[in-house]
Structures are given as C-alpha cells and as structure tokens.
Amino acid sequence: MEQTDQEISNRTQKFDFNKAVKDLMDGKRLNGKDGILTPL
Secondary structure (H helix, E strand, O other): OOOOHHHHHHHHOOOOHHHHHHHHHOOOOOOOOOOOOOOO
16 A cells, blocks of 8 residues: 555654654653654
C-alpha cells in the first residue's frame, strides 16, 4: 500500500526535528509513550 505525500505529511508534520535533537541531548527517551520518536 503506497501512501501519498499528503498522507505522509499529515502524519509527520507534528515532528519537530530540532526539538527531537534537543530532547535527545537532554536525555529524553527515544521510544515509549512520551518518547522523542513517538510522533513518527
């Protein structure tokens, strides 16, 4: 099943890469309910 660019954009638009890097440097977890990668 192929996804359109719009569907992918809608799913990932809430992911802020810069915030993710900052959170990672601050020691926040990558996975789990509140993890950095959860929005993906």
